[in-house]
Amino acid sequence: MINKLYFPPQNDKTKHTALQAVTKEQEHIGYYALPDQDITPIMDYAETIDNTATTIVVIGIGGSSLGAKAVYEFIRPVTALTRKLYFFESTDPVNITTQLEKIDVTKTHFLVISKSGTTVETFSIYKYIYSLHPHPKAYTFITDPGSPLESYASETGAAVLHLPANVGGRFSVLSSVGLLPLTLCGIDIRALLEGAKSIKESFFNAGYMQDTMLNKAVYYAKHHAQYHINCLFAYSESLKYFCEWYVQLWGESLGKHQRHSAFHVGLTPIGLIGPKDQHSFLQLIMEGTRDKSVTFIKIENFNDATAIPDLSLPHLESLDTLNGLPFGTLINMQCDSVMEALLNEKDIPIDTISIPKTDAYNIGALIFYYELLTSLVGELIDVNTYDQPGVEAGKIILKKKLANRAF
């Protein structure tokens, strides 16, 4: 993975401060250790799931589903997997019905994932599915140790796995939350962690990533009042759900009251897919207010030889320059062209990330890169990167509404 920044190097002292802060944070924030974990317990547990279960369903929302979905949807188009994976994330009744039509519950193993153990969406759906298929052995629960959900599961005789200590939902994809569903589908979770580890080691051992990521984080933090919208422009359909994962990670971590001021701050994430969004969001970046940074992600080798045939169409000869071009080359030329056009504007901060190919190692690297970048920026703009107090107010109102309807 190569990350090239098109903006100037930043102040060394600030970079040093950021590096020290995240180095120290490793003592009490759990996600940093995930690339080095022993995955034997997860692999062993996965082995116990019967082969008659040909489908895995994750019942979970937000941090309990977005990470596994990002990896699964990245890998699936290019790899033959052993099981199908579906996500039940919505209380939309039509969506629940439609999703259920896709699966055979008797051939499905359900992973019910809720950190707190009391998520309204997750348990509404779980109750519905359990009433259709009341077999405790068809369910595995993943939750924090000591949650009410753990007590429930133990009592019904269902299996429970724990989230590691101090790993927040949106930083949990490299824990059991993401690793169990992914390994159950045959995705190489060892390679996933190796990829994450490559970024961690390069960063913390003064490798190439250290200075690069510090420059990027300091630039983003220093200019957060001006460039407060951070676009991720990924040139592959397979990164669509990675973008959704990024939106949660970035928005929920960095949109906060500052720790030591009375003010609201926030960096707004936007996920874009090229070339499609050249025909949608690009105009706004190019000619709109100068409040957006853009990071392009490119896959160097699509490992798919599909090419534009050598076909000349009468009256459309101007398109002959496309003939013979592999689509994988075209899409990367499109990415380069848009990147150069934005660079020419001079006042839009740009950087590019390129990964060699579509595999578990590279998505692992991307994941850890963004987690680390989020931690660095959060530290520098003085927010608590790891909480989400803003979502409580709506939950309290819902609870009251539910109590008022009851019996």
Add this chain to the structure above:
Amino acid sequence: MINKLYFPPQNDKTKHTALQAVTKEQEHIGYYALPDQDITPIMDYAETIDNTATTIVVIGIGGSSLGAKAVYEFIRPVTALTRKLYFFESTDPVNITTQLEKIDVTKTHFLVISKSGTTVETFSIYKYIYSLHPHPKAYTFITDPGSPLESYASETGAAVLHLPANVGGRFSVLSSVGLLPLTLCGIDIRALLEGAKSIKESFFNAGYMQDTMLNKAVYYAKHHAQYHINCLFAYSESLKYFCEWYVQLWGESLGKHQRHSAFHVGLTPIGLIGPKDQHSFLQLIMEGTRDKSVTFIKIENFNDATAIPDLSLPHLESLDTLNGLPFGTLINMQCDSVMEALLNEKDIPIDTISIPKTDAYNIGALIFYYELLTSLVGELIDVNTYDQPGVEAGKIILKKKLANRAF
């Protein structure tokens, strides 16, 4: 459709100016007339497509695909349709291969849609598919009159339909661009246009929508420097692609150099789906910088009786208040709760749109509502709502790169 604003009435003179401007614009901007068009030619043409074609594929990008996709994906989960519809929108080779695996080209009719008639993505994909299936009668082209594409199609003997005059790509869903693929799938395009017409008439004939939309447009325009991010928070999975359509419409129309200043302006669209994005983007809205407005969209009646069963789980009795609740009621309670929590903050502009149910009439109304709102705001912030000069620079660079590789 009911639209309720939670911000104060605006200046009457400014509202009058905006109303006059869009009234006058009807003389030369084509989309305003689409709800009143005679659809007989489109219906008649659709009848000529053989019933052996069980699948329709749209080859198009941006304005050529987003609108039909928004309507199709909204209707599909609740209605039995007559044909399947797929969209080929990307030059991602893996995506092309994956999409092709889903269809039988010999049972497919292809709609190649390109306003200019020379879109790189569309013709790369067309050349590829045509080389696999070189049967001119399997293709219909939709383009501007006199485009090189029209000449090509005439020469090969394929059918051509035109876009109406002065209808831009992102305003074209209610023209042949959207209507042909939708009617071919059995979607009631007459009802779609009736829905659009209901908003048009209410607005232009001083009905309920006139004052409501003028207040909203003036508020958005007046505060565009502060509240420059406009979130659409739709509480139904079926509105996911409507959100994508909205993002193009809003971002590409309103992100511009001002006509009479030296400055860039822009309103940034964000599409969100509830309740999922309560677990992602909501924290940033609630506690981040006060630069976001939020519009909630709710479907009053999901027409799906799925309910949470009357099941009490040991240790999870706190969730018993959910028992017996239809999911359709729950999701709308979730929407109301989040809306009320944001309102309590006092400094986040909120409005709500509710539609009675999921059908062609209501999505038609939503579409025209947003097109009209875009026109109003564009006029008030002094941009040309209908062009997109910012996307040209990247195209020119790509053209050079392609020319340099050639022969």
